[in-house]
Amino acid sequence: MINGNHLSLVLLSTNQCNAACDYCFEDKTRDRLSLERLQLIVGRVLDHMDEHEIGALTINWQGGEAMLLSPRWYREAFVWIGEAAEKRAKRVEHGLQTNMLAYTPEWDAVIAEMFGNSLSTSLDYPNLHRKVSGRGPDHYDALWGRKVHMARAAGIDVKVISVLNQGTLEIGAQRFYEHLVDELGITDFQINTPFPGGSDNAAKQNLSLDVVELSRFHCELADIWLERGLHRDVRIGPFDQLLNWFMDRDTCLPCIWGKNCADDLIAIDARGNVAQCDCWVTSYPDHVFGNIIECDSLSKLLRDSPARRQFSERPVMLMQGDCIDCDYLALCHGGCPVRTYSMGYHLFEKDPYCHLYKAMFGHMQRRATEVMRSWSQPLSATVGHGQADTAGGSTDNGGAHARAS
């Protein structure tokens, strides 16, 4: 059950999109959330939070394309959600994932107020698949570039997610970094691996990448970032978080490597369908947990859903395979369900990008050790970070529990 201190909700304000990207994992519909339906959904989410004493909610707004609803709609949603949450002593934060094609300066006020003047968008390089209907990738890139330029000029912090493709591997890590950081001025981006989610098409059949080449690309990009970006406050996920992890700093690893994403995250689409995340909610009807509009209790829906039980059980089932023997189990826990499933494997198998993850973890572990050595921190180079705080620990046999907190 989702019952901790925090709930992450991916909320699709619309299932509609103004782009027609070949590789999109969503199956689009024309559904949009009305404010009335939003209030019903959020009310039931808050009921669930009450029932399980969850104090904090993060709503990650997506689509379809989230900006197809108006800034005014978001402003009203923001006010209503804020008031409803305050009545129940809940904290709510909002994030926005958008392709930015519909961005205009009219958005600036609500982006500042609701989203902390920050948003996340997507761009691949080279762009093979992102386009609007009837136009090519170049048109998309030019339009996107103009919108990002406008948003930045308005002071908005623009983060980027970039999905790798065969063209990216061919141009190499150096060129990729130069384009995003030096030419586009992007200083906070995350690279994602592709997967053929949702209904099949020709583009999705050609998404798969050679995992050895992919691993090499990741390691080279990490090295370029460490050399050129780290000290200029450029952040590239997941390298920045892996570096933190291996340096025993506060870390926020991507959801693909969570202990169990079913414990922390749900997605709800504009029809009220509830599923594990945005990668499932419109694309895989057999894996939908239920419909929050049709069920008067989200807690009951989550508790009774056989589909959700499969997600909950996945890490448990993976322990029958070789993940338990992996040096990096603590970081990965078998990887991402949708990458596994969409690439033709059973949900109870490990992520097909296992080889890449291991290569990346090993590389970042070595590089983190080098960084720490360069800072003359012999303790960390000598023993694991769990044992490096002997000066402040306790020798009594309650010490273990004290440290575990």
Added chain:
Amino acid sequence: MTSVVYQIPHDQLKAFRGRALVVRSDRPEDLVAELLPGDLGNLAYVKLCGLPSGTDVLMHWAEGLPIELVLDDPEQDFPNLYRYAKLLDNHPVRVAIPVEPGFEKAVKLSSSLQFAVRLEIGQPDALLIESLARLLDDYLHKTTVTQPIECFHSLLLGFCRDEPVDLWAIQEEDPALVRYVDEQGTERLPGRLSALAWGPAPEQFVDDWGSRLLTEGAECTDCPFFSSCRGYFKWPLRDYDCVGMKTLFATLRQAADELKADIAAATSGS
């Protein structure tokens, strides 16, 4: 003076209320129903036996109170630890794992989920010693192990600080510190001693046992780690060969020495 901690079943709470306690149950809802707010100050931790379901009720109950999960059959049960990972949001969680075939996987997953571990070490045979040696190496050197593994952790800290450590205490088996109360409410000696008849001075057990071993000229006589172990590994089979355990202790002491040298170097260089 350290007060004795009583490890009691939840239905003996009424008889032992007011003393320092570890309360055990295989029904989380019983703990929530029976432990009163006034009891919490006397609780060292609660022990969940048999990896029960229904731990949702513990999530926001007595936040900060340590919980110990007991793995009776580590080889079979270890994957189920995933079901308890969320408890870490609001509780320190430790997993008690008997050192028996298959225990390594249980420790590996416990550490990977950020649970602390308490090994119920007993008198391990040569194969289990090999497993313990691998585990100790992971504990000392792998950055993926971030939580304490007892008894390694307290021994390492003791060696590092040149402070006395007592394995019986670490393992919560010293009758001077811990008593076990059975389901009928009968007070017994803790851990592996629980089947032993109740003597006139149970708090003297470890001292008496250690003295007896030295008097009888046991292997302990010239053991460099006797002050930490006090004959722990000679119970219950007195002729248990400690050579493997001594190797593990030596590894811990060497690591502690290296760590002290590192600390000294870092301090002098700063």
